[in-house]
Amino acid sequence: MFKTKIAGIKTLENSELLAGSEPFEDSESAGSDVMKNTGKRKNTIGKAITRNPGRALGADGFTLFELLTVLAILSILLGLTIPVLGRARKTAKVVANQTLMREVAVGAQQFRLDNAEQSASYFSAKQLGSSQNLTRGFSPMQSVLLNLMGGIAASDSLAAGTSVLDNVGPTVAGSVSVNPSKLAAGESSLRPGKGAYLTIPGNNLKTLFGGDADEYPAGGVNQLVAPAMGTAYDNHSRIPELIDAFGTPILAWIEDERIRPEDSTALYAAQDSDTDTARFYYAGNSMYLNSPKNYNSWLSTVATANADRRHAVLGVVTGNPAFAQSATQLGGFNMPRASRSGIILHSAGPDGVWVAKGTAGPSAAVPQFPASSNGSDPMSEFDDTVVGVGN
Numbered sequence: 340m341f342k343t344k345i346a347g348i349k350t351l352e353n354s355e356l357l358a359g360s361e362p363f364e365d366s367e368s369a370g371s372d373v374m375k376n377t378g379k380r381k382n383t384i385g386k387a388i389t390r391n392p393g394r395a396l397g398a399d400g401f402t403l404f405e406l407l408t409v410l411a412i413l414s415i416l417l418g419l420t421i422p423v424l425g426r427a428r429k430t431a432k433v434v435a436n437q438t439l440m441r442e443v444a445v446g447a448q449q450f451r452l453d454n455a456e457q458s459a460s461y462f463s464a465k466q467l468g469s470s471q472n473l474t475r476g477f478s479p480m481q482s483v484l485l486n487l488m489g490g491i492a493a494s495d496s497l498a499a500g501t502s503v504l505d506n507v508g509p510t511v512a513g514s515v516s517v518n519p520s521k522l523a524a525g526e527s528s529l530r531p532g533k534g535a536y537l538t539i540p541g542n543n544l545k546t547l548f549g550g551d552a553d554e555y556p557a558g559g560v561n562q563l564v565a566p567a568m569g570t571a572y573d574n575h576s577r578i579p580e581l582i583d584a585f586g587t588p589i590l591a592w593i594e595d596e597r598i599r600p601e602d603s604t605a606l607y608a609a610q611d612s613d614t615d616t617a618r619f620y621y622a623g624n625s626m627y628l629n630s631p632k633n634y635n636s637w638l639s640t641v642a643t644a645n646a647d648r649r650h651a652v653l654g655v656v657t658g659n660p661a662f663a664q665s666a667t668q669l670g671g672f673n674m675p676r677a678s679r680s681g682i683i684l685h686s687a688g689p690d691g692v693w694v695a696k697g698t699a700g701p702s703a704a705v706p707q708f709p710a711s712s713n714g715s716d717p718m719s720e721f722d723d724t725v726v727g728v729g730n
Contacts, residue, residue, distance in 0.1 A: 429689050432584035433724065439543055440589065440684045440726040443581065446487045446537035447682055447728045459536075459682060459728065461485040462509055464595040468612035468620025472509035474569035476626040479591040480581050482509075483682065487537040490522030490578075491515055504574045509623065511571075519546070519578050544579045547588070563588065565629035572626070583686045587632075590624045590685040590693065592657050594678050607658070607674040608650035618678060619657050621649065628693060637694045637706055647672065648705055652694055655706040656725060657683050660716045663709045673708040680727025688722035695721060 401409075447459035460467070460482045467479050485491060492503045508514040523544055525535035547564060564576070581589045598605045598618050609615035611622040627633065634641040637652040651672035658675025687693045697703040706717050718725055 433689070435584045436589075436686045436688075436724050437726065439539075439581075439583070440686065440724065443483070443487070443537060443589075443684060444682075444726055444728040447483065450486055450536050451729075458593070458596065459483050459486050460591070460593050461491070461515075462513065464593040464620065464623075465597070465612045466513055467509045467593055467623040468595070468609075469510045470611040470613040470622060471511065472622045473611065473625050474567070474572070475509055475575065476564070476568050476572035477507065477509045477575045477623075478580065478588070478627070479593045479623045480589060480684075481575070481578050482593070483591050484522060484537070484579065484581065485517065488522050488525045488535045488539070490517045490519060492518040492521070504577060506571060507574055507578065517578055523579050539581065543582050543584075545582045546579050547576045561630070562632040563627060563630045565626045566631075568626060585687070585689055585691055587687045587691045588627055590627065592619055592653075592683040592685060593623070594618050594657075594681045594683075595620070596681070600677055608653040610646055610650070619653055621653060633687075633692055635696050636692050637696050642696050645670070651708070652706050654708050655717045656685060656694065656723075658708055660709065660714070661712050663712045672705075673710050675708055679725065680729055682728035684726045684728065686724040688724055690722055694718075694723060 450459045451457060460479060462477075462479075462482045464479075466472075467477070467482060502520050503516050503518045505516050506514045507517045523541075525538050547561060564572075583589050595612070595616065595618055597616065606615055606617040608619045608621065609617035610620070612620050621628070621638075628636065628638045629640050633639050637643050638649055638656075640649070643649045643652070647670035651670075651674065654672070654674045657678050659677045659679045660675075662675055662677035663673065664676045685693065694706065706720070708717060709715060
């Protein structure tokens with residue numbers, strides 16, 4: 340222990356300073372004013388820090404009120420942000436659909452240019468519209484993919500263990516053999532050395548057979564295909580379909596080229612090509628339009644039992660709004676004088692229903708084609724996306 344003496348100030352031990360004593364309080368010299376003034380400070384080492392009694396979690400925490408306030412603010416922000424993010428995701432998917440459909444349109448136009456104006460559909464509109472196809476379930480989109488992506492195989496290649504499918508097509512007489520794996524890989528023989536006319540990402544190219552996709556569980560009811568399909572559909576369901584960003588097949592409507600564009604007196608839409616000759620036929624896409632998922636559609640036989648009304652709605656989907664006419668057919672419904680295009684691609688959109696039947700507003704009434712060309716498109720009342728391929 341050491342001691343120090345400065346200008347007559349009382350001797351202090353260093354242990355007293357460290358113990359929190361009160362130095363310089365009692366000066367023996369009037370000449371040590373500086374020390375007297377500064378010596379009134381007290382050493383606070385080791386003394387407790389004063390706390391706010393209202394803080395249950397201590398000086399560094401939050402009160403219960405503050406925590407509840409923060410949680411309330413976060414809840415409000417999430418309530419505002421989540422719907423915005425949902426709309427942004429939906430918009431992104433709609434844009435992705437439009438891009439995909441335009442890519443198909445470009446491929447189809449190039450095919451037509453390379454093949455003396457031949458349609459991009461492997462089978463004709465008359466074949467696809469056959470009454471046989473109501474139960475065979477070979478879609479017009481599959482017919483387009485056969486031309487743009489390949490897959491046609493020789494029938495003599497049907498050896499045991501191969502993946503080639505026989506009896507493929509909308510009618511028995513015109514059926515072909517198809518290798519689905521070549522179609523999916525885009526191995527087309529129509530442009531040797533140049534590849535296929537179309538390349539589709541794997542998530543947009545799926546089969547609807549027994550659980551190949553998440554939306555169609557094995558052993559369960561296929562929500563995207565009409566019940567009671569024929570045995571031929573078993574093969575057709577193994578051929579890839581073009582699927583939109585919302586998980587629904589994209590339809591293709593093929594115009595019957597036997598009807599000239601200037602023939603305004605021809606029937607515009609019909610159930611099948613065996614009964615009538617028309618520009619468009621319902622039969623080719625009927626397996627999707629009459630599926631359980633699509634029951635609430637103006638194109639479904641469940642929601643719209645009247646055939647003329649369904650065909651009038653088909654006119655709304657495929658007709659060119661710039662060529663309306665006041666003359667009526669099909670039970671008094673206005674029908675277009677010209678189509679949007681020779682091939683029309685049709686996505687059901689975010690709701691997954693083609694031309695959904697609403698409960699209020701314009702979609703709750705039967706969609707009508709305008710009696711005169713007023714610049715409006717009746718399809719704008721629905722969330723469907725329609726893209727024309729070109730003639």
